[in-house]
Amino acid sequence: MNHHDLKTKCGWVRVRATVISLLLLLSHIASGGDLNIQQSLPKVVSIGQLLQIVREKSPRYALARTQIETAQAEVVAAGVLPNPKVSYGRFDQAGGRLNTQFDGPSQQNITLELPLLIAGQRGARKTAAERQVDVSEANVEIEYTRLIRETWRLFVQLLAGQERVAALEGAHRELERLKDIITGKESAGTASQYDVLRITQETRSLETRLENARTEMTGVVGGLGVLLGFPDWKPQAFGTLTPIGTSTDIEALWRLAELNNPELEGVYRETSAADAGLDRARRERWPVPSILFGTAFTDQPYGNTIFSGFSVELPLFDRGQGGMARASAEQHAVLLKRELLMAATRQELERSVEVLKRRRETLTKFEHDVLNTLPTLKQMAEDAYRLGKTGLLELLDSSRTRTDIRLNHLELLVSEIEAELDAMMASGILAATMEQPRL
Numbered sequence: 085m086n087h088h089d090l091k092t093k094c095g096w097v098r099v100r101a102t103v104i105s106l107l108l109l110l111s112h113i114a115s116g117g118d119l120n121i122q123q124s125l126p127k128v129v130s131i132g133q134l135l136q137i138v139r140e141k142s143p144r145y146a147l148a149r150t151q152i153e154t155a156q157a158e159v160v161a162a163g164v165l166p167n168p169k170v171s172y173g174r175f176d177q178a179g180g181r182l183n184t185q186f187d188g189p190s191q192q193n194i195t196l197e198l199p200l201l202i203a204g205q206r207g208a209r210k211t212a213a214e215r216q217v218d219v220s221e222a223n224v225e226i227e228y229t230r231l232i233r234e235t236w237r238l239f240v241q242l243l244a245g246q247e248r249v250a251a252l253e254g255a256h257r258e259l260e261r262l263k264d265i266i267t268g269k270e271s272a273g274t275a276s277q278y279d280v281l282r283i284t285q286e287t288r289s290l291e292t293r294l295e296n297a298r299t300e301m302t303g304v305v306g307g308l309g310v311l312l313g314f315p316d317w318k319p320q321a322f323g324t325l326t327p328i329g330t331s332t333d334i335e336a337l338w339r340l341a342e343l344n345n346p347e348l349e350g351v352y353r354e355t356s357a358a359d360a361g362l363d364r365a366r367r368e369r370w371p372v373p374s375i376l377f378g379t380a381f382t383d384q385p386y387g388n389t390i391f392s393g394f395s396v397e398l399p400l401f402d403r404g405q406g407g408m409a410r411a412s413a414e415q416h417a418v419l420l421k422r423e424l425l426m427a428a429t430r431q432e433l434e435r436s437v438e439v440l441k442r443r444r445e446t447l448t449k450f451e452h453d454v455l456n457t458l459p460t461l462k463q464m465a466e467d468a469y470r471l472g473k474t475g476l477l478e479l480l481d482s483s484r485t486r487t488d489i490r491l492n493h494l495e496l497l498v499s500e501i502e503a504e505l506d507a508m509m510a511s512g513i514l515a516a517t518m519e520q521p522r523l
Contacts, residue, residue, distance in 0.1 A: 143313030344512030369404030
């Protein structure tokens with residue numbers, strides 16, 4: 085190997101090493117960027133902050149948006165003109181007699197062929213590709229709305245889980261207080277060892293429920309992090325578990341759905357895309373002519389001629405029937421899909437509103453008839469036990485009942501909020517409501 089070859093090889097080695105180093109650095113920066121994003125997430129988050137994180141930082145939403153970039157790339161491809169073709173040929177004497185005074189021993193040909201899209205194929209292709217970009221944007225909005233719905237649901241579950249744990253911790257403190265009272269009465273001889281054992285068992289049972297509630301809450305936190313693409317993020321929910329206040333006016337919600345429901349908007353855009361696809365198929369039926377320019381020359385003696393002409397495919401058999409049939413079938417399918425989706429959306433909206441009405445009535449009645457009596461029930465049970473009118477079992481039953489009422493109230497709140505989210509999603513106002521969420 086000479087000095088020049090060695091120097092060249094060394095240069096390539098350095099270039100390759102530099103490229104590898106840059107790739108490793110970019111990979112490190114990218115992974116560090118994801119880590120920095122996760123570390124910058126708040127430990128305590130409200131629903132407004134959480135939905136902002138979904139929009140601005142969630143890798144899942146960023147992944148959904150890549151389909152728009154893919155569709156935009158198809159627009160670029162659709163606008164590209166077909167490449168010209170260059171052909172070259174050579175004729176050489178293979179046998180026989182040749183008059184070299186007039187004919188050279190070889191002849192060479194060079195031809196340039198330029199296709200012409202004279203039937204508007206390029207414009208139709210670009211229009212069809214642009215309509216597909218619109219469809220992709222609608223699909224991303226659909227996925228985004230579903231992501232908001234699931235995120236909000238998990239946030240409600242997390243907030244309810246925290247309040248459930250707090251209610252059980254309060255009940256546990258109350259049992260500990262009652263245990264101290266009974267232990268004191270047992271020391272004074274007014275209570276039996278059975279009473280002490282019974283309340284001890286009740287306390288242990290409540291501790292088991294408390295641990296189960298904490299485990300369920302841990303599962304919800306993990307599910308929220310995985311959903312958004314931050315598996316190591318363990319946030320706490322901040323807010324008050326109260327209904328959102330969604331309207332139950334079915335006609336008003338349906339008018340909003342016709343304007344804002346992303347699935348309805350998506351099928352409208354699919355209809356437009358199908359129309360553009362059918363127009364493209366019609367234009368693609370026309371054959372693409374090509375104009376040709378060329379030259380032929382000999383070398384002994386030198387001679388040169390020029391050539392011009394055109395070529396076009398004869399549509400005797402393939403006249404674009406397949407493309408037209410496919411485009412027509414897609415258009416028909418989209419029209420059927422639009423009709424079905426309109427009916428299904430209306431039905432889903434009516435179902436969710438009816439469920440919401442029932443959930444709201446149940447919650448209102450429960451709060452008025454049951455929840456408001458808890459302080460009185462607690463005071464009456466403790467007074468009756470101190471005065472000896474009731475025994476320990478009645479006191480423990482009263483405590484257990486109050487705890488169950490609080491937990492039932494949480495379940496009713498969660499059910500109403502989830503029904504509100506269903507109605508908001510069907511009416512298409514879920515993404516708009518995230519501007520000022522009320523939780």
